[in-house]
Amino acid sequence: MVYEFRTYTVRLGVLADVLERFGAGYDTRKDIHPLAAFWHTEIGPMNQIIQVWPWDDMAHRERVRGEVNKLSTWPPGLGDAVTHQNVELFNAMPFADKMQPGNPGPIYEMRTDQYKPGKVRGLRGEWEKIISGAGKDLPIQAVMHTDMGALNKVVHIWAYESLVERSDILAGADAAKIWSTEAIQDAGGPAPDMQFAKIMRASAFSPMQ
DSSP: OEEEEEEEEEOTTOHHHHHHHHHHHHHHHTTTSOOSEEEEEEESSOSEEEEEEEESSHHHHHHHHHHHTTOSSSSOOOTTOEEEEEEEEEEEEEEEEOOSSBOSOSEEEEEEEEOOTTOGGGGHHHHHHHHHTGGGGSOEEEEEEEEESSOSEEEEEEEESOHHHHHHHHHHHHHTTSOOTTHHHHTTOOOOSEEEEEEEEEOTTOSBO
């Protein structure tokens, strides 16, 4: 599965209005092809919305975009509300792909690991060891790597009922040596050059809540 992450940064004070506009527009857009998720940030880079669109392949993406372009209601009119846009395409690792409609959240954490060129290719085996082993019960919704956009990135999405649950799960996983910030290295993989994280909340119309 290919996932398209469209991240928009909006002006201070307009986030609620932007979410309302997207929600209204999505009512007409979803019958053509639904979202995987729609989130907005609460900790980390503020005033961001993250649209996640699932595609079977690039031909599927182009076909749907052709249909959507006929709509007068999508994309919603945002005027000058958006100050920055970023689009990235990710290939999901199939053994760690739970990006389906449901209620695993409503709090989501996006962790990004940035690697040196050539290092991402060998990470799949290490992630599979973690996900299929003691880490199979961790609330990881997806592990994916960039295909277009800023390359050499691995993103993993975690879901929690609350920030308290996040702290409890991560502390328990670290104590049991199921997961830590060094988990990939422990499994034999390379260390990332940089790591980033942001905490997001599912927007009202997101299929993943």
